[in-house]
Structure formats: structure tokens, C-alpha cells
Amino acid sequence: MIECQSAPPETTSPACWRSSFSALGEAFFVPLAPTPIGQACWVGRNPALARELGWTDFEENAQEWLQVLSGNQLMPGMAPLASVYSGHQFGVWAGQLGDGRAILLGETSGQEIQLKGAGLTPFSRMGDGRAVLRSSIREFLCSEAMQGLGIPTSRALCVTGSDLPVRRETMETAAVVTRVAPSFIRFGHFEHFSHHGQHTQLRELADYVIERFFPSCRVDQALGGNAYASLLQAVAVRTAQTVAMWQAVGFCHGVMNTDNMSILGLTLDYGPFQFLDAYDPGHICNHSDHRGRYAFQQQPHVAYWNLHCLGQAMLPLIPDQTLAIKALEAFKPGFAAAYANRMAAKLGFAQADADSSRRCDELLRLLGGDRVDYTIFWRRLSRWCRNADRNDASVRELFTDRTGIDLWLLQFSERITQYPRTHSCELMLNTNPKFVLRNHVGELAIQAARTQDYSLVSTLLTVLHSPYDEHPGCEAYADFPPDWAGSIAISCSS
Ligand code: AMP
Numbered sequence: 001m002i003e004c005q006s007a008p009p010e011t012t013s014p015a016c017w018r019s020s021f022s023a024l025g026e027a028f029f030v031p032l033a034p035t036p037i038g039q040a041c042w043v044g045r046n047p048a049l050a051r052e053l054g055w056t057d058f059e060e061n062a063q064e065w066l067q068v069l070s071g072n073q074l075m076p077g078m079a080p081l082a083s084v085y086s087g088h089q090f091g092v093w094a095g096q097l098g099d100g101r102a103i104l105l106g107e108t109s110g111q112e113i114q115l116k117g118a119g120l121t122p123f124s125r126m127g128d129g130r131a132v133l134r135s136s137i138r139e140f141l142c143s144e145a146m147q148g149l150g151i152p153t154s155r156a157l158c159v160t161g162s163d164l165p166v167r168r169e170t171m172e173t174a175a176v177v178t179r180v181a182p183s184f185i186r187f188g189h190f191e192h193f194s195h196h197g198q199h200t201q202l203r204e205l206a207d208y209v210i211e212r213f214f215p216s217c218r219v220d221q222a223l224g225g226n227a228y229a230s231l232l233q234a235v236a237v238r239t240a241q242t243v244a245m246w247q248a249v250g251f252c253h254g255v256m257n258t259d260n261m262s263i264l265g266l267t268l269d270y271g272p273f274q275f276l277d278a279y280d281p282g283h284i285c286n287h288s289d290h291r292g293r294y295a296f297q298q299q300p301h302v303a304y305w306n307l308h309c310l311g312q313a314m315l316p317l318i319p320d321q322t323l324a325i326k327a328l329e330a331f332k333p334g335f336a337a338a339y340a341n342r343m344a345a346k347l348g349f350a351q352a353d354a355d356s357s358r359r360c361d362e363l364l365r366l367l368g369g370d371r372v373d374y375t376i377f378w379r380r381l382s383r384w385c386r387n388a389d390r391n392d393a394s395v396r397e398l399f400t401d402r403t404g405i406d407l408w409l410l411q412f413s414e415r416i417t418q419y420p421r422t423h424s425c426e427l428m429l430n431t432n433p434k435f436v437l438r439n440h441v442g443e444l445a446i447q448a449a450r451t452q453d454y455s456l457v458s459t460l461l462t463v464l465h466s467p468y469d470e471h472p473g474c475e476a477y478a479d480f481p482p483d484w485a486g487s488i489a490i491s492c493s494s
């Protein structure tokens with residue numbers, strides 16, 4: 001057990017922090033404490049998540065929690081650790097990676113509590129173990145934006161800031177994000193033990209994941225009764241469902257390396273992500289991604305490729321390779337169904353069919369042709385549907401090709417009349433968000449935070465927690481990006 005570095009804070013936090021992951025044993029991690037960051041301040045807080053965790057004193061004992069969640073102090077019972085994993089980065093085997101700046105503090109209410117940017121670990125390689133303020137604010141807000149959108153994700157409890165200088169392209173300051181998820185296990189954890197021929201540990205890892213998160217794989221007889229093939233299939237389906245949601249909402253992850261792929265199908269490791277402004281299927285949000293490997297429209301293919309890396313890693317556990325291939329094949333129908341259903345809902349249709357898919361393809365072609373703002377289009381279409389005469393020009397004025405969209409809208413209104421108007425309209429307004437975390441909006445919050453004004457971080461958290469609501473007074477955050485948004489360059493540097 002790690003010693004506390006100073007007197008424990010007086011909080012009513014969980015008495016036992018022991019993570020179930022730590023029971024796997026020391027082949028899987030290195031025990032170590034966060035490196036104190038010095039004087040810290042709150043940048044963003046998510047009391048709603050604290051309540052979900054049962055941390056009733058999060059507000060009351062804010063000063064004590066600030067020390068713990070910036071890595072300055074441990075609570076009694078915490079046994080922090082950094083885990084080892086490997087992975088493929090940009091399609092190439094990258095060898096050992098691991099938690100180079102993330103430290104797991106422990107587990108409460110079935111959720112792991114992890115500090116990102118908490119100092120050096122044995123897996124830091126050339127890095128400094130820290131995370132900068134701008135990327136920490138982006139991760140904090142985007143995690144909760146995804147949660148608000150109903151997309152599987154790791155959560156974010158808070159961001160703390162500091163004066164500690166860190167060097168990236170320029171000098172910046174260090175911050176810490178507290179991330180929360182049932183597990184931070186990645187495809188790369190499996191790849192690590194498989195690559196090193198540590199098949200006992202590989203099996204222990206798979207057994208842990210099955211027991212804790214996929215118990216039905218033990219009794220699934222579909223893939224020769226092999227629980228590991230069944231796990232692979234379950235992960236393929238979950239990944240397909242999450243990526244389908246990304247595609248439907250216009251989310252570009254930016255760095256889908258296998259070490260950033262959650263075994264639970266959560267959106268994980270927010271770095272150079274972006275919600276599309278103009279619809280462009282080839283959009284590349286990561287300025288370090290010179291070849292567009294992780295371009296928006298590539299994401300489903302990359303997810304499938306990444307699943308093959310996981311499948312390859314799990315082969316020592318699956319006696320017959322054809323079972324693994326069959327398991328992975330579940331990705332394709334899983335993705336197709338999830339995507340079709342989500343796009344049909346965006347169109348206000350009760351269910352997906354060949355007609356909804358055809359209309360959707362045609363629409364995306366029109367949106368791409370005119371580089372129409374993706375989020376604004378869908379929200380305007382939802383409101384347009386509510387108008388009795390459907391006479392307003394708010395949708396068609398988004399297009400240069402007015403003939404194309406007029407024809408599409410005409411055919412669409414014929415189809416949509418099959419459903420009760422209020423039903424379709426409600427469905428659309430609850431599927432097409434008014435608010436997503438656009439790059440320039442995040443940038444405004446970051447710039448204000450650099451002057452110690454954290455009010456926009458807090459406002460955006462509220463708005464993004466319920467992105468389908470109107471939030472009067474916050475229209476500016478749902479508007480078109482300003483010209484300067486085009487010059488924001490987000491790279492892997494964080
Ligand atoms: P990422 O691209 O952020 O997912 O990081 C890839 C790998 O590099 C992971 O093993 C990270 O822990 C590690 N890493 C990224 N940034 C740093 C840093 N500043 N210090 C130490 N390790 C880092």
C-alpha cells in the first residue's frame with residue numbers, strides 16, 4: 001500500500017478504494033502515487049457525477065478534494081497504480097506504451113477513478129507525465145458532451161489547474177482531469193500480453209473482463225461455446241454501436257490507435273477530436289494525421305481494423321481461427337443496423353428501412369456538396385418538420401444547390417406525413433442536438449480559463465449535459481463557427 005504523502009483530508013469518501021483491476025497482480029501495473037503538482041485550483045467541476053458516485057461531500061469538502069484530485073494527496077485506502085499496455089499507432093506496431101501520465105486512484109461504486117496528467121510513471125517514455133490546461137478542458141467538456149448525447153464514453157469529474165510550467169510547442173501550464181469509467185482497459189492491454197507470449201496473463205485479463213463486464217459470454221454457445229470468441233464478438237458489437245453514434249452525430253475521434261480503443265466500447269482518450277462544422281466526409285481533425293488515416297469517413301473501417309488487432313491478440317485463447325473471424329464479422333451488421341437506426345431517427349422515422357437509407361445517402365451527398373453545417377442542418381430540419389406549412393426557408397437557405405434540396409425536402413415531407421407530426425418532431429429534436437462541443441467554443445472556454453475565468457467551462461458543462469434542450473441565452477454556442485475557427489490547429493500535442 002502506498003503511503004499518504006501528507007495528512008489525509010477529512011471527507012466522507014468511500015472507505016475502500018481497492019480496484020478490482022489491482023487484483024490482477026503486478027504483471028499488469030506498477031503501484032505508484034501521483035507526483036504532487038503544487039498549488040492547484042478548480043477549473044471545472046461536475047457535481048452531478050460526484051452525486052452519481054455517492055460522493056456526498058464533494059461540494060462541502062471542495063478544498064480537500066482539490067488536493068486529492070490534483071494529485072497532491074492520497075486518501076486512506078487508495079492504492080494508486082499505472083497499468084501497462086501496448087498498441088498499434090497509425091497502423092504500425094508501437095510496442096509498449098502504458099499509462100504514461102494516467103494514474104488509477106482506485107474504484108468506488110463500480111467506477112474507476114483515474115487522474116490524467118498526474119506525473120511521471122515507468123511508462124512515460126519521452127513524455128513529462130503531464131497534461132496541459134487546454135487539452136484537459138477539452139477532455140472534460142467532451143466526455144460530458146458525449147454523455148449528454150447518449151454516446152458511450154468515459155466520464156469526467158473535474159479539471160484542476162496549476163502554475164506548473166510544461167513545454168509543448170510553447171510553454172503552457174499543467175492540469176489534471178479526473179476520469180471515471182467502469183474500466184480503462186484498452187485493446188492494447190490484450191495486445192501487450194499476447195505480443196510478449198504471456199498467455200497466462202492474457203487469459204487472466206480476458207477472464208477478468210468477462211467476469212466483470214460480459215458474464216453472458218460464459219454461457220454463450222454460439223461460437224463453439226468459446227467464451228473468449230464470444231467476448232471478441234461482444235466487443236465488436238459494442239464498438240460498432242459506439243462508432244455508429246459517432247458517425248451519426250458527426251464526431252471525429254482523431255486518433256483511433258488501438259491503445260485508445262476501450263474494451264467496453266467507450267469513447268476514450270479525447271485528444272485531437274472534433275465535431276464536424278461543415279459536413280465533409282473526408283475531414284481530418286488531427287493535424288498530425290498527414291495521410292488522413294483517421295478521417296471522419298474512415299472511422300468505421302479503422303474500428304474494424306483495430307478489432308482485428310484485438311482478435312489477433314486473442315488468438316492464443318481461441319482454438320479455431322475461424323471462430324475469431326466469425327466473431328469479428330459481427331461488426332459489420334452491428335454497425336450497419338446501429339447507423340441506419342440512428343440516421344432514421346434523425347430523419348424522424350420510427351424505424352430504418354431501405355427507403356430511409358436511400359434518403360439519408362442522398363441527403364449526405366447534398367450536405368457534402370455544399371459543405372453545409374452538419375449540426376445546424378439537422379436541428380433546422382427538426383424544427384422545419386414542426387411547421388404546419390413547411391414554408392420556411394431556414395433549411396434550403398443553407399444550400400447553394402437549392403434545386404437539389406427542394407426536391408429532397410418535397411420527397412421527405414411526403415414520407416414524413418406517414419407518421420404523426422408531433423411524434424416525428426419530438427424524435428428529431430431528441431436525436432439532433434442543438435449543442436455539440438465545437439472546436440471554437442472549446443477554444444473560447446480555454447482562452448477565458450487562461451485568464452482564470454472558468455465561468456464558460458461551467459456554462460458549457462450545463463449546456464452540453466442536455467444538448468437537446470434549447471438553453472435560451474446560449475444560442476451563440478450553437479451558431480456557425482466564426483472565420484477564425486478555421487485556423488484552430490489541433491494535433492496530438494496535449
Ligand atoms: P495518447 O496519444 O495521448 O493516447 O498517448 C499515447 C501514449 O503516450 C500513452 O501511453 C500515453 O500515456 C503516452 N503519453 C502521451 N503524452 C504523454 C506525456 N505528456 N507524458 C507521458 N506519457 C505521455
Ligand code: MG
Nearest residue numbers: 259260268269
Ligand atoms: Mg491514449
